[in-house]
Amino acid sequence: MLDNVWLIPLFPLIGFLINGLFGKKIKNEGVIGGIGTLAIFCSFLVSCGILMQLVGLPAEQRVFEKVIFPWIHAGNFKADMAFLVDPLSAVMIMVVTGVGTLIHLYSIGYMHGEEGFYRFFAYLNLFCMSMLLLVLGANMLVMFIGWEGVGLCSYLLIGYYFEKKSAGDAAKKAFVMNRVGDFGFLIGLFTLFWWFGSNHNIWTINFMEIKAASHLLPYGGVVTVATLCFFLGATGKSAQIPLYTWLPDAMEGPTPVSALIHAATMVTAGVYMIGRMSFVFIKAPETMMVVAVVGAATALFAATIGTAQNDIKRVLAYSTVSQLGFMFIAMGVGAFTGGIFHLMTHAFFKACMFLGSGSVIHAMHHALHHGHLHDDPQDMRNMGGLRKAMPITFLTFFVSTFAIAGIPPLSGFFSKDEILWQAFSNPYHGDLNKVVWALGCIAACFTAFYMFRLVFMTFFGECRINPKVKDHLHESPLVITIPLMVLGVLAAVGGFIGVPKLIGILPNYFEHWLEPVFELANEYGKQYAHMHEHSHSLEWGLMGLSVVIAAIGIFIAFTMYMANKSLPEKFTSAFPGLYRAVYNKWYIDELYDFVFVNPCKSLGNLLWKGFDVVIVDGVVNGVAKLVMAFSAGLKGLQSGYVHNYAMGMALGVVVIIAFYVFR
């Protein structure tokens, strides 16, 4: 089975080729959607087989590298098209193919009747292939292909409704911001490659070879530089400060895309990458600190913005940015397992919520369409009371909301609590970890608040949709609700594979599973760690605290949006400036426009009108004019009279002979 790992990215590639090349001719939506879904489902089955086999092996043998074909062998440099199967990539392929299958299935229903249905599935398959390359790549270059591939697919799918200018702009924004990050990734790669090569004559970009040689890496210094560059790549892909603003705009894409790419899988690539290179990152304490602080800042910052948005998908987008921040906190404090665990549970509940919001938008859209109304189907101010019309969507969404808020025993509780506890108790960053922990706690409170605000505004209370079309709100078809139910169940019980030791009702399977991957990193970390003993009562206390924090958030949301509905109004009129700032996302987009975008545009204009038009065009046209003037002079020689030509020949012969005679 392990030898067949190459099948996993192959199936989506085949699906992409079929749908991409012949989709336009196939026309039948069932066939197109079926091919796309089947392709990724086959990958899921292979992934399951690989996971099973991996489980059967002893822990230390769970690393397997499969070279598909030699790719680049040039001098010392060697890069193969090779896949790496280990517990970490096994988790990732399960998440990508599992959630991917459900979202493909969902898309058949959601994208029904859309123009370019085949295009959607072709891109979706291409995305899955790239993502699987990313997580399976055995060296940085294969990972980088996937890394770029998912960026491309993200661009294509955000701009799916390309006739809308806002969608095209959002796609461009995402692509350009990702490019900034990719630049960092490449510089990091080069730095590491160069350092190993020039200092130890180890010319490699293979993860396992780097891991084997990682004891040679110094603490700090060049490793800090390399890892900071890698982290820049991670901030671009995973939407962290300072490169996060593309993700909320990415909601211009169809909702299944938001669920798959911009919540469950692609945006977690940065977290995965840090996990994959944990043994390098841990050797740079400064970078770890930066990761943790940036993660905490992003978690809180994005959460505050989420509290004031009215577009249901935008709230979820900021929530995603915020949750990714939590994952980076985990990575930064050395709790790699916790970060990957949260990555997985987040994939479940956030995919469920995005698909749920898609189901809501679907219903709203159809109802509004029926009444020929042009209200915004994504605006929560038009919703309300949908739980009666859409019980399944409501229920799954509700469960996921409890999960993300961190209410036990749902999955989000275990993973988020793990992260907060590790942030509090980690031995790496001295006093700073308390700050990180505090920021995380506040962000958790905001998370509970804005998520329940969303639920209350959407599913509870009076229905605010135009009364004319109220009766046309219906639950979505089964093809949409089945993925919701599966994800809802996963969001509810997914956490039980990582129950903390403290609770102890179940062993912490997840930690055991990933232990071999992060063992070395933890070993290196001990060099500068300041171990503290923390009592069990403290851990219990903090666990209780995180539940209380979530409850406070929910309570505030309940008070403001259920019990006393005039409160939000009062609040906004009491602090109009604050409300406007939050509503306008703290004016970060405007700031970026002012600091980066507009100067770049001005520079571009200057180069165009100054350099290109005057100098480049001037040189080209000038050469042409010079030649014309010269030839106008020479033209006189060509009189057209035979005599002159004969004279020329004769003189020429005389000159040549004279040259040889009198030389």
Added chain:
Amino acid sequence: MVSLHSYLILSAILFSIGTIGVLTRRNAIVIFMCIEMMLNAVNLTFIALSKYLGNLDGQIFVFFVMTVAAAEAAVGLALMIAFFKNRESIDVEDLNLMKW
């Protein structure tokens, strides 16, 4: 016995006369005849040197030159007739279209 020098000098004189003719005369047929004269001056050189060096290569070349000259005469005269049909003239001053 006439010396090689004499042949070469005669040949040079003939060639020069031919060249000057080509350059100065306006009648195309005369120019044509002058070219023939230049060719024959060269032929004379070939034969003189062939005899002097005791090597037959020069004489073989002369046959080639004469063949080419005959072909050239045929083509050249045909061109001139065609030109005359158009312009009613064989003056090369009227043949002034050979420019861009």
